[in-house]
Amino acid sequence: MQLLRKLGFPVSLIYALVVYLRNYFYDVGLLSSKAYKTKTICVGNLSVGGTGKTPMIEFLVANVKDRGRIAVLSRGYGRKSKGFLLAKPAIGVEDLGDEPYQIYKKFPNAHVAVDADRQHGISILEETIGPDIILLDDAFQHRKVRCDQYVLLTSHSNLYVDDWYLPSGNLRDSKREARRANIIVVTKCPSKLSVAEQHRILKKLNPDPGQQVIFSYLEYQTTLKGNSKEMDLAELKNKKVTLVTGIADPKQLVSFLSAQGIVFEHLAYPDHHFFTDKEIALFNNREVVLTTEKDYVRLAGKGENFYYIGVGHKFMNGGEEVLLNLLGESLTAL
Template identity: 35%
Template sequence: MRLYDPILYPFALLYDGITRLRNRLFDIGSKKSVEFTIPTIVVGNLSVGGTGKTPMIEFLIERLIGQYKLATLSRGYGRKTSGVLIAGEHDTALSIGDESFQIFTKYGQNVLVAVGEARIQAIPEIIMEKPETEVVLLDDAYQHRYLKSDFNILLTTFQLPFFKDKILPLGTLREHRKGAIRADVVIMTKCPEDMSEDMKGECRLEISRYTNENCPVFFAGVKYGLPYGVSPSAHKMMGNIILLSGIANNKVLIDHVHSHYNVLEVLEYPDHYRYSINDIQKMVQTFRHHLARSPVILTTEKDMVKLKDLEFNEYLKEIPIFALPIKVDLKHTDEDKLMDMISMTIIEKGYKSEL
C-alpha cells in the first residue's frame, strides 16, 4: 500500500459507486442503448490507456479490409476540434487526434475514418457519408454504453491485468472489474514470448471470475516491424538511436529498442502528448549533442504523425527520423477463432463477405 492510498480511498469508493450505478441503469434499461442495423465491433479496455487498442484496430482492418467495406470511429482524443468529423486530405493529428490520423494515413484510401464523442450520433453520419459501409470498428468505446455494440473485444495487459488493478484513483480502472462481463472475448496484450501455458491457465482462471462462462481468453504479444524513414534525410537506419516516445506504458517498447539498437537517449512524454516548438527544439539539440555518433531519431507511428505538423518542418528537415511499426502478434489458432467469431457476428446482422 502506498502512503497516500488511504487519502484516495474515499474518492475511489465514490467513483466506483457512480460507475456501478451508471452500469446498473443501462443493465435494467433505465438508460437506453441504441443498436444499429450495421455491425459494430468495439475494441476497448477497463483501464486508462496503454493496452494496445490502436494496434488491435489495425489488426482487424488488415483482416477484414478485403471482405467488407469498413469504417473506424473513435473519440479522437487530443484533437482541437469537436463533434463528428469524417477524415479528409486536409486533416492532421490536431483535427482528428493522433491515433485516428495514424489510421487515416495508413488506410484512408480504403477505410472511412471518423471521430466523434457521441458514437450514436457519429454512426448515422458515417452511413450518410458512405452508405455502402458494412462494418464499423470502434476504438475505445467499451464504456460508451449508449451504443449497444454487436461484439466487444476487451483488452488487458500482461503487465497490469485488470484483475490485479484497482478503481481510479487508487489504480487505473475506469470501472469495476465486473465490467468484463460485457466482453465477448478478452485478449491479454503485450505478453512475453516465453509466457508458459501454466501462466496462461492462471490468467484465464482469474479473468473467468469476471466474464461470461463462454468468453474465450487469448494471449497476444507485440510484433515490431522494420523501421522506415519518414523525413527527407532518413536514408539508412543506423545503430545509434535517440528514442522518442509519447505512448502509455512504454516499457515493452523501450525494452525492445534497447535489445536491438544502441540507445543514446530516451525522450519520454505522456500518452497523447501534443508536441510544442520547445519540445522539437530539445529533440534537435539532443540530436546535435550526439552528432559525432551519426544518430537517428526512432519513434512510434503514433508519435510520427504528430511530427508531421507543418510548423515543425523547418526544424526537422535535416533530422533523420524513422518510425517503428507496432503490430499485434496473435497465435494463428487464436486469430482464426477470433475472426470466426467476428465473421459470425457480421453474418448474423445480414452482411456477407465479398470473398
C-alpha cells in the same frame, strides 16, 4: 506517484460507486442503449490506455478492408476540433487526433471518423457513408451504443482483475463489465508465454461460458521509417539515439530496444502530447530521434532525423484465426 494514488483511495471509492450505479441503470433499463442496423464491433478496455487498442483496430481493418465498406469511429483524444469529423486529405492530425490520423494514413480507403458522441457519429456514418461494418475504437465503456461484438483488451502486466479504480488504480469501468465481452485478449505478453502461465491467467480471469480468451504479444518491426527514408534497427547501435514517446505505457518498447543492445536517452511525455516548437527544436539537435508510429504522425515533416518503429499484435496458439472466427458473424455479413 504511489503516495498520491494511496491518498486518492477515498476518491476512488466514490468513483467506483458512480460507475456501479451507472452500469446498474443501464442493466435495468433506467438508461437506454441503442442498437444500429450497421454491424458494429467495439474494441476497448476497462483501464486508461496502454493495452494496444490501435494495433488491434489496425489488425481488424487489415483483415476486413477488402470485404466491404468499413468505418472506424473514435473519440479522437487530444484533438483540437469538436463534434463529428470525417478524415479527408486536407484534415490534419491536430483536427483528427493522433490515433485516428494514424489509421487513416495507413488505410486511406477506410472511412475514419471522430465524434465524442458515439450515437451521433454512427448515425452520420450511416446516413453519409453507409458502411457495412463500423469499428468503435475505445468504446467499451460507452453503454449508449449496443454493439454486435465486444473485444476487451487487458495488458499482461496489469490485468483488469488485479487493478483498482481511478485515481488509486487505472480502472475507469467495473471489472464486472468484462462479462459483456465476446473476446478477451491478453495483450503485451512475453513472446514465449508458458502454457502454465496462460492457465494461471485464465484461472484469474475466470471467463464466462462462451467467452474466448486469447493471448498476444507486440512484434516490433526491424525497419525504421522516416521522412521518405528507412533505417535498419541494428544501425542504431552505432548512433546517438533519443527515444521520444508520448504514449500511455512505453515500458515494453524501452525493454525491447534495450534487449537489442541499443543505448539511448528516453524523453517521455504524456499520452497524446502535441510537441511544442521548443521541444521539436531540442529533437532536431539530436543525431537520431526514434519514436512510435503514433507519435510520429505528430512529428512528421518537422525534422530530418526522425524515425518511427512500427508495431503489431502477434497471436499465440492460433489466436488470430480464433479472433476472426469469433467475429465471423459480423465479418461474413459484409
